[in-house]
Amino acid sequence: MNLLRCLLVILLSVSTVSAEDRVWSAVVLATKKKKTEKTTEVPAELAPYVSKLVKVFGYDRFEILGSATKSMDDQSERWLVPSQNFWLGVHAKKEDDAYNLSIEFFHDKRRLVEATAKLGLNTPLVLRGPMHARGQLLVIFEIKN
Amino acid sequence: MSNSNLFSYEEEMTRYVDGDMSPEEAAAFETKHPEAAAQKLTDSCIGNLLRKHSEIPPLQHAEFFNHQILREITSTSSPSSPHYNPPPLLRFAFAGTACLLAAAGIYFGFVASQEKEPEFAVQITEIKAGDDQLSVKLIESEGLAVVWVDGLDYLPDTYTLE
Numbered sequence: 001m002n003l004l005r006c007l008l009v010i011l012l013s014v015s016t017v018s019a020e021d022r023v024w025s026a027v028v029l030a031t032k033k034k035k036t037e038k039t040t041e042v043p044a045e046l047a048p049y050v051s052k053l054v055k056v057f058g059y060d061r062f063e064i065l066g067s068a069t070k071s072m073d074d075q076s077e078r079w080l081v082p083s084q085n086f087w088l089g090v091h092a093k094k095e096d097d098a099y100n101l102s103i104e105f106f107h108d109k110r111r112l113v114e115a116t117a118k119l120g121l122n123t124p125l126v127l128r129g130p131m132h133a134r135g136q137l138l139v140i141f142e143i144k145n
Numbered sequence: 146m147s148n149s150n151l152f153s154y155e156e157e158m159t160r161y162v163d164g165d166m167s168p169e170e171a172a173a174f175e176t177k178h179p180e181a182a183a184q185k186l187t188d189s190c191i192g193n194l195l196r197k198h199s200e201i202p203p204l205q206h207a208e209f210f211n212h213q214i215l216r217e218i219t220s221t222s223s224p225s226s227p228h229y230n231p232p233p234l235l236r237f238a239f240a241g242t243a244c245l246l247a248a249a250g251i252y253f254g255f256v257a258s259q260e261k262e263p264e265f266a267v268q269i270t271e272i273k274a275g276d277d278q279l280s281v282k283l284i285e286s287e288g289l290a291v292v293w294v295d296g297l298d299y300l301p302d303t304y305t306l307e
Contacts (some may be wrong), residue, residue: 028305065206065306079245084307098266104275105292110296111275118268127292141303 021099022144025087025088026067026079031135032057046140049124057128059136072099073145086129086139097121099143105129121145153180161185 026045029051031039042050043064054060066083072092081087090100098120105112105127112127119125121143129137159168161174162185175182204210231239267290274281279296 027303027306049289052289054286055290056284056289080216101170106275112279112297113272113275113292114280115272115292117272117290118269118270123267123290125290125292128294129293130297130300132300132304132306134306137300137306 002022005071019139021072021143021145022069023072023078023080023090023092024067024069024144025081025082026140027065027086027129029063029065029132029135030057030138031061031063032059033061034090052127053138056126057136057138067101069144080141082139086137088141090141092143101129103141105139119143221286 024045028046040061042062045064045067046053048061050062057103065086068080068082070078070080072078072094077089077091078090079087084110087106089104089106092099094100095118098118101117101119102115103117103125104114107129112129117125122145124142127139127141128140131137146148157174158178158181161171161181164172180188218305267285269283269292270292272281272283272292274294274296277293282293285293
């Protein structure tokens with residue numbers, strides 16, 4: 001009886017981990033701080049890799065303009081609309097601890113990029129979008145658990 | 146006189162002087178070699194005189210020699226001196242601890258470091274631009290995968306970001 005309970009707990013926990021995976025996308029405005037400007041807080045979602053963003057793009061302030069999150073099921077297609085201007089189409093298939101993705105980035109009605117990739121959990125894929133008068137636009141895609 | 150006779154004489158002389166000959170042999174030897182009897186008598190007289198009148202010279206610096214002897218004994222006997230032999234259970238515990246430490250070192254040196262690597266693992270298998278006016282390239286820098294799109298229009302301040 002106890003063995004059966006243990007098996008049930010294990011099965012439930014496994015299915016819970018798989019169901020907890022979710023895709024997250026955000027449109028980020030990257031700018032440079034003015035010298036007189038006070039230090040602004042880094043958005044929590046970007047905190048794990050903000051130092052890398054600073055080194056790669058040369059900006060030191062990152063503002064999330066919009067974000068979207070959806071749960072990720074195996075072999076599912078999802079549309080993410082982090083802002084009115086940018087959205088993504090994602091088809092994902094889980095393989096071990098990573099996802100095989102087919103992903104498309106759109107800006108308004110224009111398709112910018114189409115890519116197939118293998119992405120691990122909590123691993124960002126960053127798209128360098130267009131330059132805006134206020135700063136550099138980035139679209140970040142990530143699978144979280 | 147041949148060599149064998151000489152050696153024979155020396156051997157006999159030695160036995161005679163040492164007193165190893167029987168009385169008959171000694172008498173025959175003295176008859177044959179009277180000079181040997183005189184020599185033995187002279188030697189025994191000299192030996193007795195020396196033993197009687199010579200004194201053993203006193204040992205100078207006895208402490209120095211004692212110290213040297215003790216030091217020699219110590220240095221000779223130290224390698225074979227018994228050392229501490231821990232009980233088997235303690236040795237087993239020590240070996241177990243050493244194995245655990247080695248395993249922990251291997252884990253944190255290899256396995257743990259490898260587990261951290263996929264944190265920023267992205268493998269792009271195919272990438273292409275949405276249209277002919279755009280060009281894309283993949284940049285992997287600082288452990289970050291960036292899809293770099295060139296050819297995009299500049300967005301003026303009038304373009305509302307929502």
